Amino acid sequence: MQYVSTNSSPEERLENILTQISSACARSGRDPREIELVAVAKNHTAEEVTTLADSGLTLIGENRLQEAKAKIPLCPGRLRWHFIGHLQKNKVRAALPLFEMIHSVDSTDLAVQINRIAGELALYPRVLLEVNTGGEASKIGFNPDCLASEIEPLLALDRIQIEGLMTIPPPIAEPENSRPYFARLRALRDQIESELHVRLPHLSMGMSGDFPIAVEEGATFVRVGTALFGPRQPKAQQSSQDD
Ligand SMILES: *Cc1c(COP(=O)(O)O)cnc(C)c1O
Numbered sequence: 518m519q520y521v522s523t524n525s526s527p528e529e530r531l532e533n534i535l536t537q538i539s540s541a542c543a544r545s546g547r548d549p550r551e552i553e554l555v556a557v558a559k560n561h562t563a564e565e566v567t568t569l570a571d572s573g574l575t576l577i578g579e580n581r582l583q584e585a586k587a588k589i590p591l592c593p594g595r596l597r598w599h600f601i602g603h604l605q606k607n608k609v610r611a612a613l614p615l616f617e618m619i620h621s622v623d624s625t626d627l628a629v630q631i632n633r634i635a636g637e638l639a640l641y642p643r644v645l646l647e648v649n650t651g652g653e654a655s656k657i658g659f660n661p662d663c664l665a666s667e668i669e670p671l672l673a674l675d676r677i678q679i680e681g682l683m684t685i686p687p688p689i690a691e692p693e694n695s696r697p698y699f700a701r702l703r704a705l706r707d708q709i710e711s712e713l714h715v716r717l718p719h720l721s722m723g724m725s726g727d728f729p730i731a732v733e734e735g736a737t738f739v740r741v742g743t744a745l746f747g748p749r750q751p752k753a754q755q756s757s758q759d760d
Contacts, residue, residue, distance in 0.1 A: 681719030
């Protein structure tokens, strides 16, 4: 199920999504200014991104480094880019200068590598830790049961700035089915904040099928692709695991 018909112009879809975010805020007593829409542009062209940028969009998400590297120079310079996909350790050096935030730091090894390369590049990257709230064996990300102990040494690293958590729930038939995973991410964040006396202000959760539920449960970033750009064209020679 989709909250937004893809049978309309990009401007109308953007407007519709922002309205849905506002309504979810009204239902849950939140301020819409706390939520940023990340427009997920994977498999969509620089022209499509530019059209949406003309309608006021400012933040773009990409999940493949090669695709982002090609697209970013063709898009308006005022756009900000967030990385939301699995990042291989040998791609960290290329990725860090391109992205304002990495939502998908999914292991201690990757966090340590980002910290090390950031030192060499004189950067202070902002990141979120990806949590496998669904507990699916096939999925990457931190185990929610171990996160509190695993995050502690990472918070002490000198370069990487851990600003919150991200999750991708198991595929759903009904938006409501995602709610327990979003609530779990928020509860984990609250627990870590109080146990370790840190601030983790950001929760990246919610996609086209369930972003209003994520907003009700405390999302500060929603990552919306299909509901904004329309269906993705599968790429001819896509090496999905390549980056
Ligand atoms: C593709 C993708 C999205 C957006 O998915 P839609 O269902 O098209 O909105 C969000 N987050 C991540 C990590 C993705 O890879």
